[in-house]
Amino acid sequence: MKMRFFAIAAFAAATVVAGTSALYAQGMTHSIWDGAYTNDQADKGKALFNDNCAKCHGGTLDGNDEIPALKGSHFMADWESQSVADLINRVHSTMPMDDPGKLSTPSATLVVSFLLQQNGLPAGSAELNDGSAATTRIDAVKPAGK
């Protein structure tokens, strides 16, 4: 019993250290429900999305049976408790699938701003950037008190 729990904990720890998420997992002091992006960023992100992402994920972000939707409960469950920087990094390094790396980190940040908007998260006055993304947590459900 003890060994099994230890194995899981060690595994989880190993995952955190080895995976891309580890770089950003520490000290997330904000939530996506705090107003993590600006409307201007979302608008710019929409244009980038239409050019690069809609061809697979759909213009309405619904995906299909083999390509994930980018809005809704499944998407939020996939990214729950990860940082916004994790999502930006994933978009930047592996998307679009036919030309990964095409979207620079600043461009990926705009696309992610659009995704947050499409998932009903509130816009704010401060822009999403490298620093804020690393400390902003993706919460599928609005945390109490927000």
Add this chain to the structure above:
Amino acid sequence: MSSFKISKGLSSASAIALVPFLFMGQAGAQTAPYGQPSTAKGDWPMYFADPSGSRYLPFDQINASNFNKLEVAWHFKTDQLGAHPEFKLEGTPIEVNGTVYTTAGSRRDVVALDAKTGELKWVYSLNEGLRAALAPRQLSGRGVSYWTDGKGDDRIIYITTGYRLVSLNAHTGQPIQSFGEKGIVDLKVGAYHGVLGKPGEYQQIDLVTGEIGLHTTPTVVNNTILIGSSFKEGSQPLEQNNTKGLTRAFDAVTGKLIWTFHNIPQKGEPGYETWDKNSADFNGNTGTWTGITVDPVMNTAFLPIEDPTNDFYGGPRTGNDLYGDSLVAVDLSTGKLKWYFQVAHHPIWDYDLSSPALLIDGNVDGKPRKLVALPSKEAFLYVFDRETGKPIWPINEKPVPQSNVPGEKTAKTQPFPTRPAPYARQSVGTDDLIDFTPALRAQAVDIVKKYYKMSPMFGAPVVSKVGGPYGTLLIGNGGGGTNWPGAGFNPETHVVFAPAANAGVGAVGLVEPPPGLTDNKYLAGTAGQPFRINGGPGFGSSSDAPKVSVDDQRLAAALAAHPQVAVEAPPPRAVGGLPLVKPPYGLLTAISVDSGDTLWSVPNGDTPDEIKNDPQLKGMTIPRTGQQAQEGVAITKSLVIQGDGLYSTSNGHPRGAYLRGYDQKTGQEVGAVWMPAPQSGSPMTYSYDGKQYIIVAVSGGNYSGDYLAFSLPTGN
């Protein structure tokens, strides 16, 4: 350690065998009557365990009493394979004689791992350049196959992203020089499409840009390699006259082609006349994209065939369109047709056959019967006599709704099995809608009334209209029933264990695409929204994808000439963030093929977080809902093993997913162990050196592909 390059004979490819490790395996793995290893001594030598498709291992070291004690014995993270990590790892590894073999990574490399420790023994990597980048079926696919001559010539066989058949030395990973061209057979040679205006003439497809590929592993039985064919996702084809699906048999020793079965009959072949106006010659797709099962004694192979070109509109191919959406039995030696059964006449519901046909020796009405049981997206288990193709229980042709789409001509009737009972949702009616509260039900009824068309099973797609109906509510086209992971069965008890999704409602509407884009009058789409091509699974995700695909260029040109903007917000697909239909969202069902009875049916996993945490449902006690997922299974003497397809968070456990063991007799969950990410490939199990293991591929969200191997703690 040595490596070598294949530089001649392949114009656009070079092969590098990395880290070959000279491994002297034990002589003579247990062989089945047909000459290949079997599961009897604990090996899992093919994708679905054995040629009957059972996914069954007759072992029980891991059982209800200890499933919860399982721990990760080793794991193989796939990040370093391919030019960027893969986040959709779908392989089921095989294990023979102490070595695990599988595909992994965005270049679909082949790896050999020590079965006890997961140590990497060799890697084979074939760089196919542009040909792979353009391939319709990307990423690492579903795994590899095994062949042996029983005397030490042991081989690993797989199909590359660019649709080449490769045969490797199982001990070194080096291509078998005497097979094909130095280990490689170009499967695109022999793939063809019609010639417009010339019925009966066929043309070889371009070897680089021609559309054909495959995820599924080849089936190797006796000395024959059986290979199907697959294409891009079919709801938005840019050409009606696409590559034609075909199924072929190759010699396992030499790689020579033995026979070809034309999934779309050629002029003069039976079935050609079921496509009106010679349209068999000007339509494509209709591949065999899921697994082929074989009865070696009956010398018969079973081909589950998919949709013809354009999943949802068949105007250019009126008629029943054989052998689209049909199970076809062919002679293993000659490829000649023995019998067939079409599950959807004139297919327009994307009811392509997604699961291998299960070959079960049953006992019906007190008499031994050789059966074929076909799980499906329709959530029907179609059961036939394996020899004759006659349904064991009546399958009745019944009238169905007709299409009103211009140019379309639906079949008047469709087949409905009378037994066994459907094992998941087949349509969406008012009673299927969300009903946690009367208010939510009322909202759902309102949404459906305003935006969509409701229909019984086999309801036809509609032309999408601004103001509604935007589409027909269908289930089973993508998000219902059993999909590519298929089902499994216990050959001793004759019980099928079928996973099914139960909540993947699609609203299928047709739109006229921008002029100049395609010769198709209608493609799937939503009125009022900019037209988008949906590229399909893994499309363009290979390690060398070009910057803009051919389709993108054409779309860009068509759109530039006719710009499109959204005229309104898209129609809603959910009810306040909750699924449109009521739970259960996914099921695991046990069906006896001896009696046709449903023995049990349980939700497949925990209630998703968004249901548990939704403020609209605060305070309500909701029975376990299962998950909208179609995860595959592995079957042991007493358990069904299946992992969750979604992330969830539970008290006391970090975010992740669970691998679950279910009692075969009752469906009771007997154990669950945590995984860092959802199951993305179907599990397998093997026993080696006195220890049983379960391997499952996990990936999703931020977690890149990882093969996890579980076993019981030592000294337990």
